[in-house]
Each structure stands twice: as C-alpha cells, then as structure tokens.
Amino acid sequence: QQAKQKKKLINNIPPSQSQKETNPLSMTLNDIILFLRNYKETNELTNLQNQIKNLETENQFLQQRITMYEEEYLMLINHIDKTRNLIVID
Numbered sequence: 001q002q003a004k005q006k007k008k009l010i011n012n013i014p015p016s017q018s019q020k021e022t023n024p025l026s027m028t029l030n031d032i033i034l035f036l037r038n039y040k041e042t043n044e045l046t047n048l049q050n051q052i053k054n055l056e057t058e059n060q061f062l063q064q065r066i067t068m069y070e071e072e073y074l075m076l077i078n079h080i081d082k083t084r085n086l087i088v089i090d
Contacts, residue, residue, distance in 0.1 A: 027035075
C-alpha cells in the first residue's frame with residue numbers, strides 16, 4: 001500500500017473540485033512543480049533578456065570607441081600628410 005501511496009504522490013492526481021472549494025489555498029505537488037517550472041523558465045528568460053541588454057550596451061560602447069579611434073586615425077593620417085608636404089617643400 002505504501003508503494004501505491006507513493007505512486008499517487010508521484011503521479012500527483014489533482015484534488016477534486018470539492019476539495020479545492022473547501023480549501024482554495026491547497027496546492028498539490030503537481031501545482032507546485034508546475035509553478036516552479038514556469039518560474040524557472042521565466043527566470044531563465046529574464047536572465048537572457050538582461051544578458052542581451054548588457055551585450056547591446058557593451059556593443060554601443062565599443063562602437064563609440066571604434067568611431068573615436070577612427071577619428072584619431074584620420075587625424076594622424078592628415079597630420080602625417082601635412083608633415084610630408086612640408087618636408088617635400090623644404
């Protein structure tokens with residue numbers, strides 16, 4: 001009989017409607033497992049969304065740095081060209 005009781009717990013047959021009406025706060029093991037699975041999925045999704053936001057922010061920052069370095073590079077190239085022209089003229 002203990003094996004049968006354990007099997008009922010594992011299979012987790014939901015309480016009848018009358019049981020739910022008498023105690024609306026009662027939860028079955030199935031209800032708890034379902035809640036935890038949904039919570040885990042929601043939490044994982046939230047974590048992934050946060051990671052995406054962080055990566056997008058980092059990407060924007062890196063794009064700004066690239067733009068800054070490109071501008072500095074162009075300034076240096078212009079300076080080198082001007083210096084060359086001065087050397088050729090001298």
